[in-house]
Amino acid sequence: MKKLILMTLMLIGAMTTMMAQKPAEIKFDTVTHNFGSFSESDPIVTCVFKFTNVGEMPLVINQAVASCGCTVPEYTKTPIQPGQKGEIKVTYNGTGKFPGHFKKSITVRTNGVKEMTRLYIEGDMTEASK
Incomplete structure (x- = not known):
């Protein structure tokens, strides 16, 4: 009986310790990037x-x-430990797109x-000079 009570108390203690930890939390330096102006003759930009x-x-x-096939995100596939940094590289390819302003979104899902x-x-993206 004493062993059963001791095991139950140890299990409760272990669960309390596990639940006291904060789960993972992602914090971006910035959530927007403006490429500014770039030419249609060099339509691939990355951030x-x-x-x-x-x-x-x-x-x-x-x-x-990404919200469009012209935008490709690449990200770290391995777990990022607490306090560690990671990055998401995003490439926009304006080939075949009309010159002008664009705005695209990338949805990031985490644990x-x-x-x-x-x-x-x-x-x-400005029109290429002819």
């Missing part, structure tokens, strides 16, 4: 969104999905407190 895991558990990015975050890129 990097940097983030930190400010939680106490490992952070896993489950997916990063963190805030499961979904949206990143935004925008810019102005």
Whole structure:
């Protein structure tokens, strides 16, 4: 009987300790990037969104999905430990697109407190001089 009570108390103590830890939490340095103006003759531009895991558990990015096929996100597939940094590289390819202003979003899903975050890129692609 004493063993059963002792095991129950140990289990409750272990569960309390596990629940006291803060889950993973992603914090981006910035959630928007403006490419400014770039020429249609050089239509591929890239930026990097940097983030930190400010939680106490490992952070896993489950997916990063762009709103358009012309935008491709690349992200760290391995878990980011507490306090560590990671990055999401986003490439916009304006080949075949009309010159002008664009704004695209990238939806990032994680195992963190805030499961979904949206990143935004925008810019102005100018017509190539002939």
